[in-house]
Amino acid sequence: MIENDLKEKNFESAIEQWLVNEGGYVKGNQATYDKERAIDLPTLIRFIDQTQHKKWELFCRKHGANAESRLYNDFQDATGVPVPFECKFACKVKKSITDSNKYGCQFS
Numbered sequence: 001m002i003e004n005d006l007k008e009k010n011f012e013s014a015i016e017q018w019l020v021n022e023g024g025y026v027k028g029n030q031a032t033y034d035k036e037r038a039i040d041l042p043t044l045i046r047f048i049d050q051t052q053h054k055k056w057e058l059f060c061r062k063h064g065a066n067a068e069s070r071l072y073n074d075f076q077d078a079t080g081v082p083v084p085f086e087c088k089f090a091c092k093v094k095k096s097i098t099d100s101n102k103y104g105c106q107f108s
Helices: 010-020 040-051 053-079
Strands: none
Touching: 010 053
16 A cells, blocks of 8 residues: 555545435535624525525514524524634534524524
């Protein structure tokens, strides 16, 4: 076996390739990743819209122009991660994000 094949970078690449091609994952985009808040909000919103379209529409109707920032705040509340993101690891992730106004918008 060639020594280069044993490098961690190649191992990571092989894992990423399998997750994207076989595991249903989507590769992240550095252009949309917000390092300060430690989230790729456009990707999260796209995922929610594709998998729970009616709930996302209801959420957007309810919050209008503030829907994205509201989702971010609700996500922070649901995961227990402080705003702004001050630690390197999220210790706890709840099963769903519930709109803090309790009007029936719950993403799971």
